[in-house]
Amino acid sequence: MIQTRHLSKTYANGFTAVQDLNLKIEKGDIFGFLGPNGAGKTTTIRMLTGLLKPSHGEITIGGLDMARQSTEIKKVIGVLPESHGYYAWMTGREYLKYFAQLYGQDMKDMRTYIPYLLEKVGLGSRNKPIGQYSRGMRQRLGIAKTLIHHPQIIFLDEPTLGLDPVGQKDIQKLLLDLNRSLEVTVFITSHLLKDIEVLCNKVAIVRNGKLIEQGEIRSLQTKYGEQNLMRLKTSDPAKTSEIIKLIASVDVTEDGQALLIRMNESEPGKQRVKGQILKLLLAENVDIYEFSKVEPTMEEVFFRLVSGEGGNQI
Ligand SMILES: Nc1ncnc2c1ncn2[C@@H]1O[C@H](COP(=O)(O)OP(=O)(O)O)[C@@H](O)[C@H]1O
Numbered sequence: 303m304i305q306t307r308h309l310s311k312t313y314a315n316g317f318t319a320v321q322d323l324n325l326k327i328e329k330g331d332i333f334g335f336l337g338p339n340g341a342g343k344t345t346t347i348r349m350l351t352g353l354l355k356p357s358h359g360e361i362t363i364g365g366l367d368m369a370r371q372s373t374e375i376k377k378v379i380g381v382l383p384e385s386h387g388y389y390a391w392m393t394g395r396e397y398l399k400y401f402a403q404l405y406g407q408d409m410k411d412m413r414t415y416i417p418y419l420l421e422k423v424g425l426g427s428r429n430k431p432i433g434q435y436s437r438g439m440r441q442r443l444g445i446a447k448t449l450i451h452h453p454q455i456i457f458l459d460e461p462t463l464g465l466d467p468v469g470q471k472d473i474q475k476l477l478l479d480l481n482r483s484l485e486v487t488v489f490i491t492s493h494l495l496k497d498i499e500v501l502c503n504k505v506a507i508v509r510n511g512k513l514i515e516q517g518e519i520r521s522l523q524t525k526y527g528e529q530n531l532m533r534l535k536t537s538d539p540a541k542t543s544e545i546i547k548l549i550a551s552v553d554v555t556e557d558g559q560a561l562l563i564r565m566n567e568s569e570p571g572k573q574r575v576k577g578q579i580l581k582l583l584l585a586e587n588v589d590i591y592e593f594s595k596v597e598p599t600m601e602e603v604f605f606r607l608v609s610g611e612g613g614n615q616i
């Protein structure tokens with residue numbers, strides 16, 4: 303759906319903000335473009351949406367080439383920039399109608415589509431001027447605006463920036479819903495792990511204009527996550543803890559409801575230790591409710607990825 307090859311941008315002052323970026327986004331993806339401030343996210347999104355000319359490299363969107371077919375590309379994409387103006391005196395409905403006319407949409411279709419969009423973004427019953435909207439409501443209206451011409455892909459530059467946790471969650475829920483119900487592909491930038499972790503199926507991590515890693519979130523978690531952590535829940539946590547402390551290569555901590563067991567062992571050693579734990583618990587008549595591998599969080603993944611680069615800013 304979106305592909306870049308060797309995409310680079312050097313600004314007029316000689317600063318290279320994006321360097322040799324190869325991205326691949328498939329139809330239906332919710333793709334997270336994650337990196338700290340100054341990583342080159344906005345520069346990249348501007349190039350992908352035809353607002354900024356690349357210094358090098360190619361962009362194709364929906365099989366169209368940005369260098370030759372940017373007008374056609376603009377018909378299939380919607381964009382929510384990092385900061386954008388609103389007309390404070392308009393209502394949400396008037397705002398969407400204004401852009402529908404500007405984009406030459408069929409206004410008969412808009413008579414049902416605009417109320418549908420307003421409902422989708424949780425502004426269906428609101429008929430007050432945008433000047434009285436909260437920032438979260440403005441962002442949701444902005445997302446509705448990106449969809450006014452029925453695009454296949456929407457680009458959102460830090461849509462949750464400056465929102466409180468509730469506002470952030472609303473945006474996440476909304477984007478998941480739009481991705482499913484309208485089958486729209488989503489490209490979102492963020493410097494917040496949480497946004498990407500709960501929302502995206504794929505992620506690319508950038509730093510200093512360069513790609514550090516990209517892929518399915520699940521496979522990155524397996525690749526970089528902590529592999530040695532198990533969760534153990536039993537009928538007698540105190541006794542369990544005592545028993546496990548007898549095994550030298552294991553560290554035990556608690557997380558409130560269960561014991562967390564870190565095994566400092568190679569793969570065959572781990573299996574042996576697991577067997578040992580089960581046997582000891584059985585011998586002591588302790589019931590086992592749960593004994594499972596702890597899936598790594600994206601936080602761990604990012605920490606590993608960026609710690610090798612001399613920082614943990616993400
Ligand atoms: N017009 C410009 N001229 C020179 N440097 C720029 C320009 N715009 C952005 N930059 C620089 O490029 C780098 C990447 O910026 P940006 O793409 O906005 O990053 P992000 O969105 O990830 O915070 C930053 O160091 C920024 O200062």
Ligand SMILES: [Mg+2]
Pocket residue numbers: 343344345384459460
């Ligand atoms: Mg930015």
